[in-house]
Amino acid sequence: MQHDVIVVGGSYAGMAAALQLVRARRTVLVIDAGQRRNRFASHSHGFLGQDGVDPAEIAASARGQLEAYPTLTWVEGQAASVSGSKDDFSVFLAGGETHTGRRILLATGVSDQLPPVAGLAERWGKTVFHCPYCHGYELDRGRIGVIATGPMSVHQAQLLPEWGDVTFLVNGAVTMEAEARQELLRRGVMIEQTPIERIEGDAEVLLADGRRLTFAGLFTASRCSPATPLAEDMGCELMETPMGIQIRTNDAKETSILGVFACGDAARVPHSVSLAVGDGAWGGAQLHRSLVWPES
Template identity: 45%
Template sequence: MTELNAAGTTEHDVVVVGGAFAGLSAATYLARARRTVCVMDTRRPRNRFADAAHGVLGFDGTAPVDILARARTQVAAYPTVRWREREAVRVEPQGDRFAVTLDDGEVHMARKVVLAFGLRDELPDIPGLPERWGHSVLHCPYCHGFEFADRELGVLYRMPSSAHHARLVAEWGPVTLYLNGATLDAQLRNELTAHGVSVVAEHLVSLEGPGQTLTHVELANGTQRRLEALYVAPESCLASPIAAQLGVALDHTPLGPIIRTDAHKQTSVPGVYAAGDIARAPHSVSWAVADGVTAATAVHRALIGM
């Protein structure tokens, strides 16, 4: 069981920072290994804006927050799990332990730490875009393409790989790549045209449509174009400063930084593991769950000296 040490600090085998898909997956496996686990979470998962998660085995079309609520109830039923609905603001090595401090000053000690606090998306500053994020402004066609199949689709140019993103989205319907003022070399433009992708150079002024739906976009030249879903690859950042505090190694990708881990999800700091979107690219619920399992089983083996 979780215990208090002589100084009144709570002791655990493992602290999991973040209670979304990767964190809860890790906590489940550690609890089933009868290890004491404390999950620290603020209930702000990255995909909370989406109405439904797709491609998740057994939960296709279920709201992410509903999947997490069910998982949270199941994890909390294990007797060795403790839940703190607070933000972890600092993790510090102390000998062979880690001190994890919450935003209310409470300190928890752990032999191992699993970071699973997720990413925060930085969306383009275009009127009408943020409020449609997760509804008609999307990222992954595998997650949300089927529901918009054969409708008017668009991809917002943000980086050179946006052209490849447009070719991928074209598998689901007619696509326009909106350069939003960027330039595209003639060869790449011809390649896109050959694959049926239209290219519009003008800046986007706004996204329009009732509520969170999208019907058309307004362009800087005063014209409108019909559009029912816009795919965007936003730049993302780590949602917590803890990685920087610990000094874990990072890899920098076109979509933002991720924490470098080995095959067992251990970071460059011994005893600290990372799982989910913060430690991989590309991202999905299923991959996050799998990474949580990988981290948890590696942590358990480390705890018993294997």
């Protein structure tokens, strides 16, 4: 069976796009590997109507609503490669299956490249975060540490005093120019130059000189890239952003390859569940228009 659309990635953006398409009575296949970016977090915040809900519960509820539509097919698996062209694509799964579709929508999400600090990865999404709008309020105005990864970290540290007393942990990742230093100090941010040895407990930072700093939570600006090499392997044009690499799309969410669209974290910045859902809904609607007016 040839589907109207194959959506690669069944997280928030992919499901939001699929919903627009099945409601237009189009046949949609969602291929999902089950690796949501926020799978490490126990609560999702800042998403209207779902504030404080377990993100796994949000995803499960959304999938249940989608599967009520008869033109939706859901396959659990990893898309390994895509071949073909507009109106005649083939998606090959790692398990050996092949599926065909007229359009491809890439909603693969991103992977986070974390700073090489011992103990950080184990706390990612629990007491180490990237988005203050998602996790800052719950720290209850406690002490906040920002672990530098690059120039974006200075901006992050400038923003976070809205949520608590901030210490900027330079950790050798940035050169503190006079202007940036003055701006941080103006915002009440303490600057700590001593390198980090490791993170212990919930959010305790052990410094190289033996001092221990205790925080309510830690933030760091991870560098992102598409969670799979699929888009690059297909030849989709990528672009550099302050937060990493993303798939380049036009205003209609179409990539550099005709008939291939992309949405969600892999194709926009900044990132959050609510922004991914909105981008997915827009991408799904724009993709539907390409099926109605294929020459536009």
